[in-house]
Amino acid sequence: MPSLIVMAMIASNKILSTSLFVRLSFILLLNSVYTSADFPCISRRYAEESIVCVCNSTYCDTLERIQPQCNTYNMYTSSEAGSRFLKSEGFIENYVTADYEEFDRILELVPNKHFQTILGFGAACTDAAGLNWLALSEKAREKFINTYFSSEGNEYSMIRVTIAGSDFSPSPYYYNEYPENDKDLTNFTLNCPDVSYKIPMIRAAMAAATDEVLVFGSVWSPPQWMKWMNNDYAISRLKSEYFQTYADYYCKFAQLYEKQGVPIWGVTTTNEPLDGAVIKIPFQTLGWSVQKMGQFIKENLGPTMKTCVDKPIKVLAADDQRLTIPLWFTGFGDIDPELMNYIDGVGMHGYLDSYVPGDIIAANLKNYPDKFVLSTEFSDTSESGINLGSWRKGETYIVTILDNLVNHYVAWVDWNMAVDLQGGPNWAQNFGDSEIVVNSTSDEFYKQPMYYVLGHFSKFIPRGSKRIDVIRRTAVKVDVDENNIYSSYPDRKDVYDHVAFLTPRETVVVVLANYEEDPQQTALIIGSRQITVDLEAKSIVTVEFPYYC
Ligand SMILES: *[C@@H]1O[C@H](CO)[C@@H](O)[C@H](O)[C@H]1NC(C)=O
Ligand SMILES: *[C@@H]1O[C@H](CO)[C@@H](O)[C@H](O)[C@H]1NC(C)=O
Ligand SMILES: *[C@@H]1O[C@H](CO)[C@@H](O)[C@H](O)[C@H]1NC(C)=O
Numbered sequence: 312m313p314s315l316i317v318m319a320m321i322a323s324n325k326i327l328s329t330s331l332f333v334r335l336s337f338i339l340l341l342n343s344v345y346t347s348a349d350f351p352c353i354s355r356r357y358a359e360e361s362i363v364c365v366c367n368s369t370y371c372d373t374l375e376r377i378q379p380q381c382n383t384y385n386m387y388t389s390s391e392a393g394s395r396f397l398k399s400e401g402f403i404e405n406y407v408t409a410d411y412e413e414f415d416r417i418l419e420l421v422p423n424k425h426f427q428t429i430l431g432f433g434a435a436c437t438d439a440a441g442l443n444w445l446a447l448s449e450k451a452r453e454k455f456i457n458t459y460f461s462s463e464g465n466e467y468s469m470i471r472v473t474i475a476g477s478d479f480s481p482s483p484y485y486y487n488e489y490p491e492n493d494k495d496l497t498n499f500t501l502n503c504p505d506v507s508y509k510i511p512m513i514r515a516a517m518a519a520a521t522d523e524v525l526v527f528g529s530v531w532s533p534p535q536w537m538k539w540m541n542n543d544y545a546i547s548r549l550k551s552e553y554f555q556t557y558a559d560y561y562c563k564f565a566q567l568y569e570k571q572g573v574p575i576w577g578v579t580t581t582n583e584p585l586d587g588a589v590i591k592i593p594f595q596t597l598g599w600s601v602q603k604m605g606q607f608i609k610e611n612l613g614p615t616m617k618t619c620v621d622k623p624i625k626v627l628a629a630d631d632q633r634l635t636i637p638l639w640f641t642g643f644g645d646i647d648p649e650l651m652n653y654i655d656g657v658g659m660h661g662y663l664d665s666y667v668p669g670d671i672i673a674a675n676l677k678n679y680p681d682k683f684v685l686s687t688e689f690s691d692t693s694e695s696g697i698n699l700g701s702w703r704k705g706e707t708y709i710v711t712i713l714d715n716l717v718n719h720y721v722a723w724v725d726w727n728m729a730v731d732l733q734g735g736p737n738w739a740q741n742f743g744d745s746e747i748v749v750n751s752t753s754d755e756f757y758k759q760p761m762y763y764v765l766g767h768f769s770k771f772i773p774r775g776s777k778r779i780d781v782i783r784r785t786a787v788k789v790d791v792d793e794n795n796i797y798s799s800y801p802d803r804k805d806v807y808d809h810v811a812f813l814t815p816r817e818t819v820v821v822v823l824a825n826y827e828e829d830p831q832q833t834a835l836i837i838g839s840r841q842i843t844v845d846l847e848a849k850s851i852v853t854v855e856f857p858y859y860c
Contacts, residue, residue: 349373352395355757361391361702363748363757366458368450372758373463374398376770379818381860384842387771389763390850391702396763403856406841414843415831417784420811422819422837422858424780429812430685430722431525432769433469434459434746439479439736440728441508446751452515455747455756459728461519465766468522468774470513471687471724474530474564475502477582478594478739479727485534486560492536494556499563501571510571517573522774527577528564529630529687532587532595533557545591548598549607558611562619569620577625578616579658579687580608584639585631594739601642604628605650608643613653630658630687634667636675644678651679658687659720661711668805669718676719685722686715691761696734696742702849704744705760709824709851712768713807716778725765729756767853771820776812779819784836813858823852 352364352372364372374396379385388397434440444452458464475485487499501510517524532538537557538547549557565575584604587596599607608626616624629639640657643650657676672684689711691704698704712723727745734742746762749755811821825831825846835842835854846852 349375349396349398352758354393354395355700357699359698359700359702361700361705361760362393362395363700363759364395365755365757366451366454367753367755368448368454371454371458372396373458374766374770375463376855378816379856381857384854384856386844386855387767387853388847388850389705389760389767390847391760392847392849394847394850396766401842404841404843406836406839413832414834416808417834417836418809418811418821419782419784420819420821420835420837421780421782422813425813426778426780427683427719427721429772429774429776429778430683431468431522431774432465432723432765432772433467433471433524434725434728434765435471435473435688436509436512437473437477437479437727438481438504438509439730440745441504441512442481442736443729443731443749443751444512445508446731446749447756448754451754451756455729456512456515456519458747458758458762460516460521460524462521465762465769466521466773467516467524467769468520469525469527469722469724470516472509472513472526472528472568474528474561474578476504476595477531478741479730479735479737479743480504481736482738483532483595485532486564488534488536491534494553496556496559496563499560499567501567505568505571510568510573513573514571525576526568526573527579527625527627527687528561528568528575529579529582530557530561530597531582532597533560538597545587545593545596546589546598547587547596549603554607554611555615557607558615561612562615565616565619565624574620574622575624577627577655578612579627579630580604580612581630582688583631583660585635594741601638602646604639605643605646608653609647609650613650617653625655626653627656627658627685627687628654631660632663632667633659633661633669633671634663636671640682641675641678651682654682656683656685656721658685659715661686661689661715662692664711664714669714670805672718672720683721684719685724686711686720687724688726689723690726690743690745692743697730697732697744697748699748699757700759701744702760705764705851706824706826706849708761708764709826710806712764713810713822713824714805716768716810717807723765723768725761764851767822767851771814771822771853771855772812773814773816775815776820779811779813781809781811781821817858818855819858821854823854825850825852 350373354362385400388394487496537553540547584599586592588598691707729747730745748757808824831846833844
């Protein structure tokens with residue numbers, strides 16, 4: 312099967328100008344060597360436009376990344392039509408100007424112009440994720456962890472964990488709920504979710520991962536006794552006498568997790584603080600004004616996190632939609648520049664990204680070159696619950712991740728690692744979709760297009776990779792309207808279709824998207840080398856090749 316694809320690719324790519332047979336047999340040889348390690352996707356089609364890959368206790372599709380050989384490139388494709396990490400490879404050509412008019416786009420890579428350095432990719436360990444994982448048999452749980460974290464899978468290196476519960480819990484709960492008004496948190500202990508699934512899941516991930524897993528925690532709400540509330544709990548504020556108690560709440564969590572073998576790398580300053588301040592959200596929230604949040608970070612959370620455990624814990628501000636970045640970020644600096652010493656990075660949620668162009672990031676970070684920005688939460692909220700096999704949702708991830716990486720994000724962390732067939736559990740009925748959906752009755756889990764989309768980035772862009780510049784050269788004959796080339800996203804003027812990195816593996820990695828209903832041909836040019844990439848209709852492609860040869 313892969314050899315046929317390579318042949319088709321060669322036929323259409325004009326790679327072979329001279330000795331077809333010699334080069335073809337060489338490619339077939341290489342190809343047969345490295346595909347043997349992969350188990351293919353066992354596909355299943357539900358109602359939607361694309362497929363899921365079915366995994367169980369004895370089977371799950373795998374992908375081994377192969378270091379590309381000199382003068383060759385490796386290419387991986389996932390598409391609406393059903394390709395999943397489809398591998399192929401080809402030869403790097405000498406750059407030929409005459410071929411220009413043949414291409415839908417020509418991208419010139421500029422590897423000596425660097426931007427942000429990547430920290431990692433990952434997803435969240437919520438109660439929904441943990442309970443669904445636990446509902447699988449032991450063997451299926453192992454496959455689940457490997458497919459996310461190991462060298463057979465997406466190689467995630469970051470996890471966001473909820474500090475106590477969120478809406479994706481069977482019911483709301485907190486640490487130290489009793490006794491009330493307990494300023495010293497004398498009854499702060501790990502609870503059943505921590506012991507039975509959250510810590511075991513994170514430890515299994517750490518053991519399977521190919522890099523250090525950076526774990527960061529977010530609080531949705533502290534126990535009710537720390538807050539002023541309106542009657543239905545939706546709008547609330549921290550009582551001033553508990554500012555340090557709330558900081559200690561984070562610290563005790565970090566200490567207990569570290570004792571259980573899960574060091575906490577970072578904490579966010581409260582999940583979506585705007586939800587509990589101005590918007591009525593029907594689940595656990597804690598609202599903050601900019602001024603009070605600034606005071607809390609400078610006087611309580613910041614100093615506490617520096618000394619709570621041996622290594623200072625990173626403080627990630629905002630943890631909210633990026634339209635709030637001027638409020639939570641430049642706002643702090645204007646109030647009190649000293650406060651910025653206690654902020655390491657800024658966590659952004661991607662739900663409103665289509666309304667807020669990504670240049671808001673660069674505009675707000677320009678005065679703070681030592682602060683990094685990362686995505687701490689995203690999911691497709693276009694409908695309630697799951698939609699098995701939706702390519703459209705996968706494409707929402709392509710658009711969002713490309714946008715975020717182009718706009719200097721150093722990490723991208725998805726929401727729930729798993730949900731059930733209803734899109735939960737979620738006590739507030741705020742059901743959602745996920746990269747993996749678990750069917751506990753059949754002891755199966757379904758890997759959605761969103762999983763593969765993330766893998767196209769996470770597996771090939773390891774920690775330490777640097778984003779490099781890409782110049783789009785207008786094709787001579789192709790009619791490219793730079794402002795609105797993507798018919799599927801008429802409302803967005805800033806839909807990106809590529810991003811490129813230089814990796815610590817001494818390779819160049821380019822991720823390309825085709826949002827169109829037709830196949831596309833792209834030329835990648837780097838110095839005197841050229842790669843011709845054929846993209847299936849509605850697809851995402853990762854190309855990797857050696858930087859030096
Ligand atoms: C798991 O899936 C594989 C591949 O579809 C199948 O051959 C096998 O029978 C399944 N195992 C169980 C326990 O259902
Ligand atoms: C401590 O917390 C537990 C629940 O985790 C509760 O059952 C117990 O009553 C609490 N102790 C006090 C003194 O409130
Ligand atoms: C989940 O598994 C059960 C039992 O095998 C099966 O009847 C059901 O159709 C499955 N659900 C989905 C969405 O595949």
